[in-house]
Amino acid sequence: MKAIMEVHDLSVTTSEGATLVWPISFTLEAGVPLTLLGETGSGKSLLAQALMGNLPPALNASGRVIIDGENLLEMPPQQRRRWWGRRMTMLPQEPWHALDPTMRVGAQINEGHRLVAGLEPAAARHAMYDDLEGLGLADSEFKLPAQLSGGMAQRAAFAAARAGNAPIVIADEPTKGLDSARRDDVVRLLAQALGSNGGLLTITHDIAVAEQLGGTVMIMRRGECLESGSAETLLKAPQSAYGQQLMAANPQHWLARHQHFNPADDTVLQARSVSLSRGGKSLFDNLTLNLYRGEVLGINGASGSGKSSLGDLLLGLVKPDAGKVERAPGIASTRFLKLYQDPPAAFSPFWSLGTLLHDLCRLHKLSWDSVPPLMERLGLAPDLLERRSDSISGGELQRFSILRALLLEPVFLFADEPTSRLDPITQQQTLELLVELARERHCALLLVSHDKALIDHACDRQLSLEAPIRG
Ligand SMILES: Nc1ncnc2c1ncn2[C@@H]1O[C@H](COP(=O)(O)OP(=O)(O)OP(=O)(O)O)[C@@H](O)[C@H]1O
Ligand SMILES: [Mg+2]
Missing domain, CATH: 3.40.50.300 (P-loop containing nucleotide triphosphate hydrolases)
Known part of the structure; x- marks a missing residue:
């Protein structure tokens, strides 16, 4: 050879x-x-x-x-x-x-x-x-x-x-x-x-x-x-x-979730008869959806089927062609959050991660005290704070983006492929932590993944989007 x-x-x-x-x-x-x-x-x-x-x-x-x-x-x-x-x-x-x-x-x-x-x-x-x-x-x-x-x-x-x-x-x-x-x-x-x-x-x-x-x-x-x-x-x-x-x-060996979540009627977000099409193709039509605090809703579907677009629409980043999305009243808009699919695009490479997080805490009047324990639960070593986003691994940065979102105490978190850059062991741990924290903090978690086993494992309810016509 x-x-x-x-x-x-x-x-x-x-x-x-x-x-x-x-x-x-x-x-x-x-x-x-x-x-x-x-x-x-x-x-x-x-x-x-x-x-x-x-x-x-x-x-x-x-x-x-x-x-x-x-x-x-x-x-x-x-x-x-x-x-x-x-x-x-x-x-x-x-x-x-x-x-x-x-x-x-x-x-x-x-x-x-x-x-x-x-x-x-x-x-x-x-x-x-x-x-x-x-x-x-x-x-x-x-x-x-x-x-x-x-x-x-x-x-x-x-x-x-x-x-x-x-x-x-x-x-x-x-x-x-x-x-x-x-x-x-x-x-x-x-x-x-x-x-x-x-x-x-x-x-x-x-x-x-x-x-x-x-x-x-x-x-x-x-x-x-x-x-x-x-x-x-x-x-x-x-x-x-x-x-x-x-x-x-x-993930193929992960067990599906059997525990059923009982929504105390604590709706955080409601989509009423929303429709959206892109490039002449309908992604979803007349969709009505209630999201409750503390629940984990999974969205599964092929690449390009509109998973991220649905999440963006629920967050108000994209306007529906028809229908509307309503938020529970009296909650600060900074608590409706998105974990981006592409972590490097969401972090400035010009400042150390420690500086970025300190700035975030100062801006939102948060205590730094919750950072070290959360880093530990996410398996992030303290010395990573001294580095910039382009000098740590893809999976480390992905966990930093989870950390940053959780610090803001979201009531609705749209997590778009949040563990796609992690090895299966870390992936499972991180996902379980995310679900656990969502429950603990009464946050509705919208989990988007192409991986059906992952959605089955982590979610209370799920929605599957049809695959678009393959080009
Ligand atoms: N420029 C840098 N300076 C110092 N340390 C770095 C730098 N870039 C990466 N590292 C560190 O080197 C280690 C290996 O990083 P690397 O990106 O190769 O990991 P990886 O195996 O590709 O991980 P992943 O699966 O998360 O992508 C990590 O701990 C990372 O924090
Ligand atoms: Mg890598």
Whole structure:
């Protein structure tokens, strides 16, 4: 078997000398997918960035990464950059970081085919249409990234990253927030990109993705590789205690909730005969819904079926085409809140998280005392407060956004895919904590997820939105 990339003792350290990834060695074989599973904050994304050569300036990679006899870590930065998109490409954890917010989706993909792959204009346009079609984005050619749903942005970023046909693909959580049909589509595309000669490193929290990809699996925790082996054996019978816990926490094994919630008639929000359509398609029609304090209502549905739009409508961020939404009187508007699907977009990267939270407390006259215990319950180490939002892991930031929302004592919290960036163990813990706090504080929790098992597990009632016509 041909080694397409050899990694020897690769480690990542901070300029103060702390080790974030301990020396790790592995080989990316041509045609054999390598999938990285592991705890949130365990160093998976940093490992991927070290391989690509786009670590933040305060972090250093050492060791050797060999492709075609050349050690990437010794290559001048300009030369490495010339490899991006051509020899190796990365789909970063946050699709918004891979897309230009001012440029239409079709044009971005087209540019990759033309400028990176070097296709003639007509061929590039053709390839762009094929990509959009294949990813169910046929009607998104002229949309700006901000007009896409989270799952759609993920697929658009995938097409843009792949346009240069680089043989080595590194994909950081390429299926988060996607329903199972879309997830299968992305897995198929990754496998296709790999072919028999390419290299593929996928980072995922979704064990089903690791199963579907096959090949080799590595499990990471706290900056270390705990074990690696063939997907077939490792996923069925992991050797490490952590690997066993991780497999057992797969949402597919979670139990559905049996406890029934009795709403004391404490309505916090009421939607009366609301309808909404987008781009000529009706998302929901004549929908009437009462939300009670302390209840957990789940919304399940395919990517793009209108889950987030319904939540936005209930919050008053989107106006219904017909009908109306009424709030219980006498409650401050700051207590009707949304947990955004995309945490990096909701935090300024220019201030430390500690400063942002202190400002929030000052602005809303809240006591700081509730911050440390809540951080502990969310599994967030105190030293993370000193860092900025772009210097912590995706899952850590997701838990910070939960923390920030809970500090404001919401009476209605619309949580849009609130655990999509967490490993199954942390996901379960965080979800249970969110439900527990909603009950304790009499907050109505509207939980949106593409994952039916998660909704079944956590919610008192659920609403399923029909899938739109697939493009
Ligand atoms: N710029 C930075 N400076 C210091 N520490 C950092 C920086 N970026 C990330 N870290 C820390 O390094 C650790 C690993 O981060 P990384 O983003 O690789 O985790 P991850 O395994 O990808 O997690 P997730 O599954 O949540 O995305 C985390 O504890 C994170 O807080
Ligand atoms: Mg990550």
